[in-house]
Amino acid sequence: MNESLLVMKYGGTNMQDARAVRHSASLAARSIREGVKVVVVVSAMAGVTNQLLKLADAAQSGDIASANDEIAAMRTRHFTAAQELGAAPDSDTVREIREMHETLRQAVYGVYLLRELTPRSRDLIVAFGERLSAPLMKLALEQDGLRAHHLSGGEAGIVTDTHFGNARPLPGTYERIKDRLSGLLSAGVTPVVAGFMGETEKGAITTLGRGGTDFSATIIGKALSATEVWGWKDVDGVMSADPRVVADARNVDVLSYGEVMELAYFGAKVLHPLAVTPLQDSGIPLRLKNSADPDFAGTLVQAQPRDEAGHPVKAVTAIRNVSIINVSGAGVLGIPEVIASVFDAIARENVTLLMVSQSSSMSNVSLAVQTTDAERTLNALRAGVSLELKVEQQDHVAVLAIVGSGMRGQKGVSARLFTALAAADVNILMISQGSSELNVSVAVEAEHVDEATRAVHAAFNLGRSVTA
Structure with missing residues (x-):
């Protein structure tokens, strides 16, 4: 048309x-x-x-x-x-x-x-x-x-x-x-x-x-x-953090399709995680606007990111009510068919994995899932993998993620994240980064996720800019 x-x-x-x-x-x-x-x-x-x-x-x-x-x-x-x-x-x-x-x-x-x-x-x-x-x-x-x-x-x-x-x-x-x-x-x-x-x-x-x-x-x-x-x-659009947690959270003016999908996946209640997929081939923009302030531009979601020098991260978000499933067995997980059986068992239950982390010694793989999926994940693994593997569940976890296309090839982003969490006395349970370099995610104890969010938001200067 x-x-x-x-x-x-x-x-x-x-x-x-x-x-x-x-x-x-x-x-x-x-x-x-x-x-x-x-x-x-x-x-x-x-x-x-x-x-x-x-x-x-x-x-x-x-x-x-x-x-x-x-x-x-x-x-x-x-x-x-x-x-x-x-x-x-x-x-x-x-x-x-x-x-x-x-x-x-x-x-x-x-x-x-x-x-x-x-x-x-x-x-x-x-x-x-x-x-x-x-x-x-x-x-x-x-x-x-x-x-x-x-x-x-x-x-x-x-x-x-x-x-x-x-x-x-x-x-x-x-x-x-x-x-x-x-x-x-x-x-x-x-x-x-x-x-x-x-x-x-x-x-x-x-x-x-x-x-x-x-x-x-x-x-x-x-x-x-x-x-x-x-x-x-x-609300105004996509915010740099949950404003109920971070007082100086601000509207993000422009996001790419990839960035908004990462935010949606990692818990930001901005839109359905697959909502941008029909738009990607055609390049149709998506605009998120506040019905109480219709003249405000809101957040524009488009094909290309808009990055600012010195600001590699656009937003920080968190998924609550997470459990970690730890699968361990010295040397066993290095066998291709064994690790395949782990993921096959999860796939049969149609469980979404929020994070995956494997030790370099191949003796342990950690899987983050929604707590509502934890019991059936645990049961599926115990029924479907080698008896030599030990399967354990850790509850009361949250996943915190930083998102931004400016992280690609940028040195020191993870260091700033880890330094901020250490300064806030927040222990990291798992770490994951995708090859797209659009996000870095960490699992932390649920009781510390709000404090962690505020610390990371401040560390990347995501708050409202103040003009004199």
Whole structure:
């Protein structure tokens, strides 16, 4: 498409009630009135995804009363938002919301009867959050004098594999999205797409993983050759550290695709770790903006990094609730088939490794995983590797990472990191650096991670600059 086109993604806090939805719609409307075509991609209302997961688990355990109470509370919340946005009791919006809640109730009752919650059923249930948000955004845009049409992710053209809970788009997705949305845009209708979700080739609803609305937006952006993809948030953009931990954390003006992927992977709650992958081939920029300050530029994510001399690191981030799995056996780990069996056992459990470190003597390999994955990782290793290997678990760990393309070929970066941690009396449990030189990560005791973050942030002068 030759004219300016923006894909605007709104997170849960931007959809949390009628006031937030109305404001979000006004941001899209402002661009539309400037002659820009806009596709809106919405998240569930803040807290609704967790609520849906909770009620699904309650139904599986036989507590249908609690599940129905949660559904009733959600119904009230969505009806209230619709009414405050101007929907009459007999309107299409209210009817749609009522019908979707009834379908949700039936799906949850099916889980209760079977006492079984399959990944496919979980996806069906949890996707209702976004499906219920989309009619509210459509209503708000119409109340602002615009024409809009809402669609589920599947209706918009996102077709995925059958990996329920963490689905990936199939190659045909992009052409399908273009076919389904281009006509609406050409007719002056703003598509409102329920994010986080797609459907299999047979029509079963899938979800794209936590934060998947970001992924939905960038998939659509690539399909439509968007000018930019905008992610509206409740903070200025990507920060140099968690502002709840570091008081002088500042906005990072520009990041490369690679840098933002590293930050997302290492715990910064900026976007879905795979969200930039659809944009990389086409070079479409992603801009993360603050809905409370829409004129602020936010953070621009683009193909090429923008490095400053003397500032090799852009940000410091941390993953909490980590465990280290230590696998040891003198000489045994040096045998190729033995080390292969370690990683094969983990792969079969579909566990994500946060860090890997191996001793030069080949007598020990340390694996950092989320604590929620630790027990099954431990069990998989004990069942799947040589009896000569000793497998142990260490809990209460966090992974801290520094990220920045300026570290490539730069001497002394690791020394500054280690010196800062030593000065803060923080012990390092593991060290890892990728060949891309975009990050250096260390595992530390969880109780020291905030102190470590502040020390490292200060050591690399990442705080707000003060002008006289």
